[in-house]
Amino acid sequence: MKKKNILPEGTRDLILDECIVKRAIERDIDDIFYKWGYKEIITPTVEFYETFNHDSQTLKEEDMYKFFDNRGRILVLRPDMTIPIARAVETKFKDESLPIKLRYNSNVFRVHASLGGKRNEYTDCGVELIGLEDKKSDLEVLVLALEALEKLGLSDFKLEIGNIGFFEGVFKTLNISKESKEIIAQYIEDKNLKNLEDYLDEIDIKDEYKEFFNKLPWLFGDRSILEEAKVLAFNEELKANLEYLENLYSELDILGYGNKVTFDLGMVPRLNYYTGIIFRGYGEGVGNTVLRGGRYDNLITIGEEYIPAIGFSLDINSVIENVKTSEKINTIDKSCKIYYSSKYRIEAIRKSEQLRQEGKIVELIPDDSVNEIKVLL
Structure with missing residues (x-):
């Protein structure tokens, strides 16, 4: 095959019916966001590298497509939409009243390992609700996420909810290095139980912390998992985080979504700007995560003040082959x-x-x- 006919790793062409289905999904999801009062925002595909390279997030340098402009400055193809929107809010929305509700439909770019089977370019369709604390906005965004998953037309779906506070709450009384914390977090997120246990034996921490971290990867499932977790909640912050999840579940159950919600208290995303609830959406027959989101109260600043926020994005490309394709085509054709x-x-x-x-x-x-x-x- 001639080189000019070869695509870069992690990319692919969408053709014919795939394009029809993709555009139909995008319209359906965007219509939901629009009807909930979210205004559209379009940010540049290209951003400065520094926008993504600071302590509030952990996107690795090698995960980004980087290049130089004609003045020698490092640019990247945006690997994430939340951070560019945070930048836009800080610079363009300073005089706007809160809350600010934004929606987007944009391609993002991440470099994944060769032969890993993951796409390096995909379309994110999402929302950000900026300016309201957790109790005033988490429920709205979770319901919106569930409505979006439902609209995809998957045969079945689940929204898995965690709370980064249940992990972070331990470090109020545990003093270890940032590096050790990141290693523990990665092992828990990957559910790498053997390496986690071995590493905890290597570092000098009390047995109650070891027990907590070793059991955290197992704390996933239906609502009953929150009861099991109470045994491990050895400080008031951990107890408060569990109580908050219980209250959220009760409200979602009243709204008819109880059977669509599960929990994973060992959810520790690589992007460490999250501060509260975190959640992921899964669809039957879809290998990858369909939806990702969470609360990030320490990312956006206006003046000297941190502005609370929460949002999520849907990976549109991940569901193209799994939605009811004929139905999508027939409604448009x-x-x-x-x-x-x-x-x-x-x-x-x-x-x-x-x-x-x-x-x-x-x-x-x-x-x-x-x-x-x-x-x-």
Whole structure:
């Protein structure tokens, strides 16, 4: 194969019906966000490297597509949408009243390991609710996430909720290095139980902390897992985080979503700007996570004040092959074909214009075997 016909790793072409399905999903999801009062924002595909390279998040340098501009400054293809929106809010929304509700539909770019099977370019469709504390906004965003998952048309889906506070709350009384904390977090997130146990034996911490960390990866499942976790909650902050999750579940259950919600208290995302609830959406038959989100109260500043926020994004590309494809295509495909010989070219164009005004999609097909124009609806 000629090199000019080879795509970079982690990318692919979408063609024909795939494009129809993708655009239909995007319209459906965007319509939900619009009806909830979220305004659209479009940020540049290219950002300065420094925007993503500071202590409030842990996107690794090698995970980003980097290049230089003509002045030698390092630029990146945006690997995330939350951080560019935070930048935009700090610079463009300083005089806006809170809350600010924003929605987006944008491509993002991440470099994944070769042969890992993950895409390096994908479309994120998401929202950010900025300016309201957890008790005033978490429920709204969780319900919006559930509505979006439902709208995808997957045969089944679940929203898995965690609380980074249940992990972070331990470090109020445990003093270890940042490096050790990150290693523990990664082992818990990956549910790498053997390496976690071995590492905890290597560092000097009390047995109650070891027990907590070793059991944390197992704390996932339905609502009953919150009861099990209470045994491990040895300080007031841990207890408060569990109580908050219980209250959220009760409200979601009243709204009819109880059977769609599970919990994972060992959820510790790589992006460490999260400060409260975190959540992920999964669909039956979809190998990758469909939806990711959480609360980030220490990322956006206006003046000297931190502004609370919460948001999520849907990975549109991950579900293209799993939604009810024929249903998506049939609801959009109103096309018809007009066959015509060269003698009737003008009449064919006039007829096609008439049909388009009626809302049809019209394809003109030259065919000298027909004596006039032939319309197939």
